[in-house]
Amino acid sequence: MTCFPFLFGKKVSSDVRRDPEIDEGLSGIRIKVYTYKQLKIASDNFSPANKIGEGGFGSVFKGVLKDGKVAAIKVLSTESKQGVKEFLTEINVISEIQHENLVILYGCCVEGDHRILVYNYLENNSLAQTLLAGGHSNLYFDWQTRCRICIGVARGLAFLHEEVQPHIVHRDIKASNILLDKDLTPKISDFGLAKLIPSYMSHVSTRVAGTIGYLAPEYAIRGQLTRKADIYSFGVLLVEIVSGRTNTNTRLPMGDQYILERTWELYERKELVQLVDISLNGGFNAEEACKYLKIALLCTQDTPKHRPTMSSVVKMLTAEMDVNESKITKPGLISDVMDLKIREPKKKIGLETFPSSYNASSSSDSQGTTISLAASSAATTSTFTLKHDQSM
Numbered sequence: 001m002t003c004f005p006f007l008f009g010k011k012v013s014s015d016v017r018r019d020p021e022i023d024e025g026l027s028g029i030r031i032k033v034y035t036y037k038q039l040k041i042a043s044d045n046f047s048p049a050n051k052i053g054e055g056g057f058g059s060v061f062k063g064v065l066k067d068g069k070v071a072a073i074k075v076l077s078t079e080s081k082q083g084v085k086e087f088l089t090e091i092n093v094i095s096e097i098q099h100e101n102l103v104i105l106y107g108c109c110v111e112g113d114h115r116i117l118v119y120n121y122l123e124n125n126s127l128a129q130t131l132l133a134g135g136h137s138n139l140y141f142d143w144q145t146r147c148r149i150c151i152g153v154a155r156g157l158a159f160l161h162e163e164v165q166p167h168i169v170h171r172d173i174k175a176s177n178i179l180l181d182k183d184l185t186p187k188i189s190d191f192g193l194a195k196l197i198p199s200y201m202s203h204v205s206t207r208v209a210g211t212i213g214y215l216a217p218e219y220a221i222r223g224q225l226t227r228k229a230d231i232y233s234f235g236v237l238l239v240e241i242v243s244g245r246t247n248t249n250t251r252l253p254m255g256d257q258y259i260l261e262r263t264w265e266l267y268e269r270k271e272l273v274q275l276v277d278i279s280l281n282g283g284f285n286a287e288e289a290c291k292y293l294k295i296a297l298l299c300t301q302d303t304p305k306h307r308p309t310m311s312s313v314v315k316m317l318t319a320e321m322d323v324n325e326s327k328i329t330k331p332g333l334i335s336d337v338m339d340l341k342i343r344e345p346k347k348k349i350g351l352e353t354f355p356s357s358y359n360a361s362s363s364s365d366s367q368g369t370t371i372s373l374a375a376s377s378a379a380t381t382s383t384f385t386l387k388h389d390q391s392m
């Protein structure tokens, strides 16, 4: 007898183990649900040859789906199948968020312990692997392209912050999360992803030393996560795009290692133009480049409420709004905190040892936030662990 097993209207293969919790969750899912077998076929058994990346959330494989679409298959590294409902609820939310500057989620797979997200594949990798790869890419980013990328990312983030209801704080804006399609249109990836990870698993995103350099001080130290933390990270990214270098480079002389410190120093000396990528060979609009760097300084102000909203940032980048220079003061520098770590390499630093402006107050703990900063001798080897309340 031929058997056609159906799961709440969705056809699934007969070798799928049924799980009532998963079945219930899938009943309300509004995007395509792939079977593990389908994704295994698409990625040629998750072959190393198809592996295109590894992130804090798991491994990413390139694959060709049955309908011919090329996909990026992100296998989440969560071992637990607890929280299936929350997982699927979030997926429903993410799947409905669509914008030209956001990566599209095609579907997911929730089977046994497998949690997999299927995205559209972006041909030109991430900004981290191209513009900031130190010459290891054939792509050339002229000034106009950089402006387009900055504006695109700003629009995508403004959409998440101000148009999606309830608004979404990305939490991890950085060059490796800005993917580029064949025309170099930027697409923000990983939005909403932090919420998919069970709260007991902290997302330690430290493979790249530079990651720490994107963190707003109030988020890094007190776990205060608001849209303003994303805006800080965007500011750092903006400097990276204009300068063509990563935010942290411990191989450079001390004063040059942290790009934001350098930006502030050059701003004070009225020499911001020095920061612009020399590989542009002068092919850029100096006034516009300096304006972009000033916007970056506004975005990275130490006091979150002094940072502009993303819609204002879009307007400033597109010259619909002037940059109010009188509002630019010294940016919040995480490197100030890291200097402390360097001085005390072996000791675990208690929050009370941070500079007074970063002191942890009891209210930060009321958000269910745990911060543990383990020190090492240099930024490249520092471990930085954040455990935040997932409900924000």
Ligand SMILES: Nc1ncnc2c1ncn2[C@@H]1O[C@H](COP(=O)(O)OP(=O)(O)OP(=O)(O)O)[C@@H](O)[C@H]1O
Pocket (backbone or CB within 6 Å): 052, 053, 054, 055, 056, 057, 058, 059, 060, 072, 074, 103, 119, 120, 121, 122, 123, 125, 126, 129, 172, 176, 177, 179, 189, 190, 204, 205, 206, 207
């Ligand atoms: N949709 C996609 N299209 C093409 N490549 C992708 C796609 N999604 C991810 N990648 C590749 O996989 C890599 C790993 O992605 P992932 O988002 O898991 O980690 P990450 O952003 O590099 O780091 P982290 O997890 O610390 O944020 C990316 O840098 C990119 O090269």
